[in-house]
Amino acid sequence: MSDLTVTDRIGWSAYDALVMARRNLMIWFKVPAFIVFTVVQPVMFTLLFRYVFGGAILTNTHGYVNYLLPGVIGQTAAFTSFGTAISLAMELKTGVLDRLRAMPIARSAVLLGRLGADIVRLLVTLLTIIGVGYAVGFRFRNGIGGAFGLLGLALLLGVATCCISAFIGLAIKDEESVQAFGLIWVFPLTFVSSAFVPVQTMPGWMQAFANNQPITQIVDAMRALALGTSTGNHVWVGILWMVGIMAVFIPLAVRTYRKA
């Protein structure tokens, strides 16, 4: 393949990544449990928080549901990456990755195909949540631009956490351990943030963490974009966080993949 031009190579790699992404999505569609996990769970979160906790949580956002939805979206984006870690660990363990790496496909195709499929999966889930949100009172109050801004930030958060999870899945290598540990870091990060309740209600030491961690930045930015309130620095700080995470974890994931 050494006589290929750069354009050929990029086309070649893109084709391989697309075949892999399509394959990953087909697997997702064939396993009902995966669909339940990725779509039904966030919908349930939306409804439970909206109706069970919603009455007890005071926000100044035209009702809790308008506060809640960007939070659920942020959490869903972070949770999506669990599937990334599980799938990679499983395919590493069963030898599927070895077979793929012993084939003349682009080295990037496995990780890019994984990421591509997971982001499509996330987008489907997000649109479902927004649909359910609309049914229980959520409204975009900042026009279509705000809605697209929210989706863009959610997908960016998804990509960044998928990069972390790809590294975790490839480094841990064992499906059961990933089942056990793959999500543990996501819980405190999403709950100790502004996703579900205003940070001011937390104890002081916890506020210090909650105010300065990436999920809060992204969720606050998404909320402001959806509701048309002031975004402050949240959009840029949020984006910087995501870029920073990717700058650290993409090389780590790629290196682990090569050596795995």
Next chain:
Amino acid sequence: MSGAVARAKQQDHAIIAEGVYKAFGKVKALDGIDLAVPRGSVLGVLGPNGAGKTTAVKILTTLLSPDAGRVVVDGRDVLKDPAGVRSRIGLAGQSAAIVEEFSGRENLELIGRLFHMSAKGSRDRATELLESFGLTDAKDRRAKTYSGGMMRRLDLAASLVNKPNVLFLDEPTTGLDPRARSDMWGVIRELVAAQTTVLLTTQYLEEADELADNIVVFNHGRVIAQGTADDLKDTIGGDVVEFTVTDPRKLTSAVRAVTGCGDGDPEVDKDKGEITVRAGRNGSGVLLDVVRQLDAKRIKVMGLGVRRPSLDDVFLALTGHRAEEDGSLNAETSKEASGE
């Protein structure tokens, strides 16, 4: 080696490995391996867990880089042209590397697409392979529902989608029941008849004996013996003729009678009344001779026969322990098992 000689060697051999070293931390997984596999032949790599077999396969298939040494597969250097090597080889690893949620047909078509075959080309190739591996009836069922043997056959089929010149089979029958194993052997023999060069690793001595033209024995990352199955058996003295003397009082005269029939003096187990005569490669000839001598002296015996030494005996003679023994389990094994 001069250029011309090296080129001639590359033409005749599908796999050449020279002085290959690989260490994981302090553990030497491969400690200077040399291999030369003639085109169209089957090399059996025999050894216990942790001997370095999987590491060797991973290096030959470009999954790992050697720390030192040169590896050429089908004329391509694994370090200089890994993509060239990958397009010429097939790999079936220790576990079936297939997507269980996909049907057999979908699995093979996916591999075809990843080899940049057209949709129709992948479909035709899948149909062809499903047919020749006896999976046509199950082609649209999810692989999850396949038996262990069917799964391995599908996995082997997946490694052949690109019609590889060189096929690597890492323990192809581990975990299969005896029937599925002999089915698998049949399939591998057909491949060999089709002129594919095969390198297979195995812990089963019988498997290497059944399938391989040449065998190398790995132990602790080194080749400790190589040759045909017969060569290896000769290294511990070849055939033996054994019998038990019915009347213990006649043991001494029996020993005297058969002395000179085989190589060296007969071995005697006085407690059991057993006599063993070494026969090299001439088991049948020595057997006839022994029968004549015993008959002439009217000595009655039981259980008279020729025994070909098993490769187990070879391994025992070479390493001091049996091949299936887990005594060799060490840090290297866990490294290898975890795929590093």
